[in-house]
Structure formats: C-alpha cells, structure tokens
Amino acid sequence: MSLKDAAVTIAGRLTDRIRIGHGLDQRDLAPVGWFAHAEAVQRLTSSFAAVPADQRVRLAKKTSNLFRGRSGDMAGLDVSGLHSVIAVDPVNGTADVQGMCTYEDLVDTLLPFGMVPTVVPQLKTITLGGAVTGMGVESTSFRNGLPHEAVLEMDVLTGTGEILTCSPTENTDLYRGFPNSYGSLGYSVRLKITCEKVPAYVALRHIRFNDVRSLTDTLAAISAAKEYDGEQVDYLDGVVFSLDEAYLTLGRQTDEPGPVSDYTRGRIFYRSLQHPEGISYDRLTVRDYLWRWDIDWFWCNRAFGAQNPTIRTLWPRDLFRSSVYWKIIGWDRKFGIADRIEAHHGRPPRERVVQDIEVTPAHLPEYLTWFFTHCEIEPVWLCPIRLRDGVEDLARRTGILDHEDAARHPWPLYPLTPGQTWVNVGFWSSVPADLMGPDAPAGAFNREIERVVGDLGGHKSLYSEAFYTPEQFAALYGGDLPERLKAVYDPDGRFPGLYEKTVTSI
Numbered sequence: 318m319s320l321k322d323a324a325v326t327i328a329g330r331l332t333d334r335i336r337i338g339h340g341l342d343q344r345d346l347a348p349v350g351w352f353a354h355a356e357a358v359q360r361l362t363s364s365f366a367a368v369p370a371d372q373r374v375r376l377a378k379k380t381s382n383l384f385r386g387r388s389g390d391m392a393g394l395d396v397s398g399l400h401s402v403i404a405v406d407p408v409n410g411t412a413d414v415q416g417m418c419t420y421e422d423l424v425d426t427l428l429p430f431g432m433v434p435t436v437v438p439q440l441k442t443i444t445l446g447g448a449v450t451g452m453g454v455e456s457t458s459f460r461n462g463l464p465h466e467a468v469l470e471m472d473v474l475t476g477t478g479e480i481l482t483c484s485p486t487e488n489t490d491l492y493r494g495f496p497n498s499y500g501s502l503g504y505s506v507r508l509k510i511t512c513e514k515v516p517a518y519v520a521l522r523h524i525r526f527n528d529v530r531s532l533t534d535t536l537a538a539i540s541a542a543k544e545y546d547g548e549q550v551d552y553l554d555g556v557v558f559s560l561d562e563a564y565l566t567l568g569r570q571t572d573e574p575g576p577v578s579d580y581t582r583g584r585i586f587y588r589s590l591q592h593p594e595g596i597s598y599d600r601l602t603v604r605d606y607l608w609r610w611d612i613d614w615f616w617c618n619r620a621f622g623a624q625n626p627t628i629r630t631l632w633p634r635d636l637f638r639s640s641v642y643w644k645i646i647g648w649d650r651k652f653g654i655a656d657r658i659e660a661h662h663g664r665p666p667r668e669r670v671v672q673d674i675e676v677t678p679a680h681l682p683e684y685l686t687w688f689f690t691h692c693e694i695e696p697v698w699l700c701p702i703r704l705r706d707g708v709e710d711l712a713r714r715t716g717i718l719d720h721e722d723a724a725r726h727p728w729p730l731y732p733l734t735p736g737q738t739w740v741n742v743g744f745w746s747s748v749p750a751d752l753m754g755p756d757a758p759a760g761a762f763n764r765e766i767e768r769v770v771g772d773l774g775g776h777k778s779l780y781s782e783a784f785y786t787p788e789q790f791a792a793l794y795g796g797d798l799p800e801r802l803k804a805v806y807d808p809d810g811r812f813p814g815l816y817e818k819t820v821t822s823i
Contacts (some may be wrong), residue, residue: 330443334613346426349401354415357398358472358506364395365478375813376417399506402426402553410512411469416446416505420471424607432512433603435461439610440639446505450498452731452778454673454700454741456552456568458539462705465496465728467511475503476807485711490681493711494795494802497731499779501799501815502806516572518554519606521599523590524565529685532563533740537678539567540701540738552606555699560689564590567627568606577601580612581634585624587616587696614639615698617745621645665752666748668762669782670694675702675739676775684742687769692752698743704728704735730795730815731776739775760784779819790816 320722321612368374377393383704396417403413407430414423420434421441427433434445438453448464448469470484473491481503483492495502526532532555539545539553545567552568554786576601580586586609589599601609613624621642622628660666670692676684681699688697706729711727726732733739764784770777777783777791783790791797799815 320486339664345615346422348404348426349398349415351403353398353401354403354507354753357396357415360395361474361506362478362480363607364393365474368392368394373813374601375500394504403507405430407432410514411509412512413507413509414445414620415507417444418446419444420448421608424604426753427512428515428604430716431514433515433607434464435467435511435513437607439615441608441611442640445508445510447725449505449508450495450500452497452673454702456554456566456700457555458703458741459703459738460543460551462703463496463728466705466708468492469507469509469511471505472507473497473503473505473806475775475802476809476811479714479804480536481504489711490802491806493728494798496728497779497794498799498802498815499813499818501818502802503812504613515603516570517603518571518575518577519568519572519601519603520573521601521606522548522567522569523592523597523599524567525592525594525596526563526565528563529557529560529563529682532557532565533678536565536681536699536701536740537738538717539565542696545720545740552747553701556696557685557689557699558591558696560686562591562741566590568601575600576604577768580605582610583626583629585613585616587613598701611639612637615743615745616696617643625675626710654719663700664749666750668750668760669747670766671745671781672763672766672777673741673743673780674766674770674775674777675733676770676773678738679681680773681740681742682773684769684775688742688744691765694746698741700741700743702733702739702741706732708735729798732795741778783820785820789818789822 336506364648365374373391374394375391376396399415399417400422401415401418402423403415405412405427409753410432412423412427412432419442420437423445424433424437436453436455436457438448438455443453444466449468453464470482470487471492472480472482473495475481476493481488481491483489483495485492491502495505524535526535535545536553536555539550549569550567550568551570553565555563555565557563578584578589580589590597613619618624618637623632623637623642674684685697689695725734727735737750748762750761751757753765758764760782763782767777767784767789771789773791779794785793794815803810803814
C-alpha cells in the first residue's frame with residue numbers, strides 16, 4: 318500500500334467515528350405499547366379538530382420519499398408518537414405498527430423475534446403507512462405480493478375526523494380503496510400486518526444474460542415456479558446494464574454459517590453483480606440483504622461522487638444511506654446546483670427521470686429495447702410482482718366498489734390482475750431537457766414514457782411526476798372510484814384528491 322493509500326485509509330477510519338444518523342449495528346427497539354399509541358392518536362385527532370373546517374390538512378412530517386413537488390396551503394397534523402411498533406405477536410407472526418414507522422425501525426424491532434415484514438421496500442425511511450397508501454415492491458413481491466396485502470386490519474383517520482377500522486370484512490371499501498390512494502382518503506394510524514420468519518443469512522446467485530428476451534423468459538418461469546435449477550428461490554430481482562448485459566439475482570434463505578460480504582466501504586453492491594458469463598455467488602446477513610440497495614440508493618449516489626474510491630473511503634459509513642442522499646437532493650432543488658453545473662459547461666439543463674413502471678413479461682423486452690435505444694440511463698432495476706394467492710376473494714366483496722374494474726381487480730386503484738406476473742422497471746436519473754427536441758414541453762421524456770407504457774398495457778407508480786390528462790388517469794387508476802370513495806370517506810374535501818396529489822402536486 319502506498320503512503321497516499323494508507324493516509325486515505327486512516328482518514329476513512331477516522332471519519333467512521335463521526336456518529337451521524339443511525340449506527341451500523343442492529344438497534345434494539347422495543348414496542349411502545351398500546352397506552353402510548355392511544356395518547357399519540359389523541360394528539361392527532363385533536364390537531365385535526367383544531368383546524369378550521371374549510372382548510373385542508375396533511376401530515377406534519379419532516380421527510381418524504383416522493384419525487385414530486387407539493388403546493389397548496391394545508392395545515393400540518395400532529396403525528397408525533399406515531400413512529401413506532403406498538404406490539405409484536407411472535408406466536409401468530411403478526412405486528413401492530415403505527416403508520417409513520419419507518420421500515421428501518423420496523424425491521425430492527427422484528428428481527429430479534431426472527432421475523433421481518435413480508436415485503437420490505439428498498440429504502441430505510443419509507444414508512445409502513447406510506448408503502449400501503451402508495452406502492453412498495455421488493456424481491457419478495459413475486460411470492461408475497463405488495464405491502465398492503467399483508468395488512469390484516471388498519472385504523473385510518475378519514476376526512477370526517479373519525480378513526481375507522483377496516484379489514485377484509487369491515488369497511489371493506491376503504492380497505493380495498495386505500496392502496497394507491499396516496500392520502501387522498503385518509504392516513505393510517507395503525508396497521509396490523511402478517512410477518513414472516515427468516516433465518517440469519519441470504520445466499521445469492523447472480524445469473525448473467527446476454528439478451529433481455531432470455532432474461533425475461535427465466536424471470537417469468539421463476540416467478541411462477543419459485544425455484545431455479547432445483548433450488549428454492551425466496552428473493553428475485555434483476556439489473557439490466559444494457560441490452561446485452563443483464564442479471565437476475567436469486568436469493569435463498571439459509572442458516573448455514575459462512576463468510577458474508579460488506580458493501581458499506583470499498584465494494585458497491587450493484588457492481589458486484591457484474592461478471593463475464595454464467596453464475597456468481599455471494600452471501601449477506603438478512604439485514605444487510607434487506608438494505609443492500611439503500612447503501613448507495615441503488616446506484617444514484619454516484620452523482621454525488623460517493624462511488625469514487627477515495628471519496629468512498631472518506632465518506633463515514635454512517636452516511637451511506639438514502640436519507641443522507643435525500644438531503645443532498647433537497648439542497649440541489651433549493652439552489653439549482655446541478656443546472657448551474659450544466660450551464661457552466663455549456664450544456665442544457667436536465668429533465669429528471671425518476672419512475673417505476675409495470676409491464677407484463679410479454680412486453681418487457683419491447684419496453685427495455687425502446688428505453689435503452691432512446692436514452693443513456695443505465696442500469697435499470699427489475700422486480701417481478703404477483704398478487705398473493707386467494708386475493709381474488711376480495712373482489713367479490715362489493716359495496717361502493719360494485720364496479721366492473723373492482724370486480725376484476727381486488728385493489729382497484731392500482732389494477733394488477735391476479736394470477737398474472739408483472740415486472741416493475743425502476744430507473745432513476747435524468748436526461749438532457751432538449752432530448753425530445755428544442756421545443757418539447759416540460760417533462761417531454763417522462764410524457765413519452767407514459768405513452769409507451771400505456772401502449773404496452775402497463776402503468777406506473779405515482780410517487781414521482783405524472784403528466785396524465787384526467788381522462789388518461791381515470792382509464793388507468795380506477796375510473797370514477799376515487800371520487801366515489803372520497804364522497805364517503807372525505808365528503809368535505811379535507812384532503813386533496815388522488816389526481817390533484819399525484820398529477821397537479823397539491
């Protein structure tokens with residue numbers, strides 16, 4: 318090791334001593350109990366009652382995982398004390414959780430019981446309530462569906478100021494209409510969820526494919542069979558670097574002892590997938606596996622220089638987390654740093670392209686071919702989704718949701734067909750603002766993505782910018798059902814409507 322390398326290494330060890338944010342080790346978080354939860358709910362409802370009846374309301378929270386702006390004069394509701402696990406039942410494998418509890422805290426509370434949520438979205442600061450009212454996917458979604466499918470019952474603050482309990486048999490319309498409502502119907506204050514038992518480790522196989530068609534065929538087969546080459550598959554996702562370099566990662570739960578990898582310093586997880594041919598192998602603790610993407614925010618922190626070997630060594634390990642990168646994004650939005658840099662180099666400003674879309678395997682190769690030939694964004698993430706078995710029974714329980722779409726889709730505001738594999742494609746970067754021509758409207762490439770995905774029979778998550786007309790939006794996200802639900806659960810319009818929140822950014 319050279320003197321320079323030694324100095325950098327020593328400096329990196331010193332920066333690791335800066336204790337900012339959460340520690341590296343699993344934290345021992347105890348459930349707060351029912352009395353503390355009741356007090357927190359009382360503070361929330363009192364804050365709602367104190368707001369004038371003609372003023373809209375929102376949650377008063379400091380962080381967000383949404384990539385769209387927010388405007389409008391709304392009063393913040395008191396959610397202090399609604400950030401924890403209430404109680405854990407390891408015998409029945411369930412947990413009662415407050416709506417503002419982050420998945421990081423939820424995982425760290427459950428792991429001492431040998432359990433985790435059935436689906437753990439990729440970023441630590443996503444909340445359980447946010448994932449249920451929005452959308453969350455991860456590598457268990459091919460067998461466990463989506464986060465809201467693990468909800469046994471939940472308490473929701475509605476626009477009337479009431480706390481309503483809903484479940485598959487109680488207030489069923491609210492239960493089915495809550496996913497993908499993005500707070501337009503109310504906010505969850507308690508969710509009782511099913512959890513799953515997990516061992517200590519995850520053994521990984523990274524399989525290389527030289528074309529997206531063969532990758533798609535294998536992904537679809539594994540999603541249906543839950544195994545590959547005679548070995549059980551518990552986790553499944555993929556990364557596509559180009560049309561001739563793509564990988565599927567197959568994870569298997571195991572208690573087998575052995576060495577594990579650490580991606581919080583020199584090595585970068587998504588780069589570890591890459592190899593010339595065949596299969597490569599890896600092992601992680603179950604906690605490190607769940608947060609493998611959060612360390613580098615998938616690959617987005619390369620824009621901040623955090624993947625430069627020297628900077629990476631000096632960057633405190635405690636700050637390798639998506640919440641830190643969110644702060645940097647906030648500074649950029651406030652001061653226009655990225656556009657200033659582009660202008661300094663004589664380049665046009667950038668259009669942010671941060672989206673997750675879903676198409677079926679039949680259309681995945683066509684979509685990937687279009688995407689990689691029309692922009693330079695790489696890589697992209699793939700995550701297969703299949704709704705949980707038996708979910709079709711929900712669609713037979715009708716009330717307000719007595720509607721053609723509701724009859725075919727148990728979660729009608731984000732209609733995914735039961736028994737059908739869907740593939741989430743995630744891409745998070747930017748393109749030159751003039752990519753679609755010098756006179757193109759704002760968001761031109763995002764608009765083109767919406768058009769192409771729609772033509773392929775797919776749709777996209779609504780956490781980021783959307784440009785749909787009201788007619789296009791209704792065709793994709795439940796028709797008039799959002800308004801029909803809102804007339805019952807928020808008749809005075811205390812919360813913005815779904816279209817307002819997700820397209821016009823109210």
